[in-house]
Amino acid sequence: MIKVENLYKQFGDNEVLKGITTNINSGEVVSIIGPSGSGKSTFLRCINLLEVPTKGTISIDGQSITDKNTNILKVRQQIGMVFQHFNLFPHLNVLDNLTYAPIKVKGETRQVAEEKARNLLAKVGLTEKEKAFPSNLSGGQKQRVAIARALAMEPNLMLFDEPTSALDPEMVKEVLNVMKDLAKSGMTMAIVTHEMGFAREVADRVLFLDGGVLLEDASPAEFFSNPKTARAKDFLEKVL
Ligand code: ADP
Ligand code: MG
DSSP: OEEEEEEEEEETTEEEEEEEEEEEOTTOEEEEEOOTTSSHHHHHHHHTTSSOOSEEEEEETTEESSSTTSOHHHHHHTEEEEOTTOOOOTTSOHHHHHHHHHHHTTOOOHHHHHHHHHHHHHHTTOGGGTTOOGGGSOHHHHHHHHHHHHHTTOOSEEEEESTTTTSOHHHHHHHHHHHHHHHHTTOEEEEEOSOHHHHHHHOSEEEEEETTEEEEEEOHHHHHHSOSSHHHHHHHHHHO
């Protein structure tokens, strides 16, 4: 589904991604792991063109998104993204957070958008919060709303950038459980995470980035029990 070939990204003199090549298949759940500053977020942001690659190509469903003629907005509509810091619309209640883009961008009627939004809120366990404002929700609830909001656009692919890193420990699980359900439903997912247990259990594949280089691309079983590189071994010893 996603084909990344020889992807480079440079910020000024800082070469952050140094020739990454990998594929993500439809329905696959890929965890992206690596030390801070290794380029994980930049890699994810290149996939939906929040960052423009310096070199290399990315295609989604056979369509090159790095081609200058590609309609970026159209590409982005198919990709949901969830960030560490939720980024909900603070002035809109939960239901309106979910219906805003489907109405504005996709031209759905309010009635249809609200019906879908309520289904999604039920899935993430927040039916009773539809009239609440983000400031009155816990971190875990906010992140579940953020996931539901991304899903409201009916994406083919979901990108997560450390979705649980800003949460109090007791709220991590409720968010991971929502992501687990989503993975089971067949959604294609790329997840930057420090939750090694989750990566091991839920991911089909692990990408280990270090210094902008994809050092390992393996199944979780292989990666966690038998990492090939000294760098990954060292990293795992520190985090496990
Ligand atoms: P990670 O998510 O693995 O912690 P990032 O992709 O956020 O790593 O960052 C990798 C490197 O790129 C870091 O050195 C960071 O300072 C740099 N970087 C990231 N985004 C920008 C940006 N918008 N402008 C300049 N440098 C950036
Ligand atoms: Mg990051």
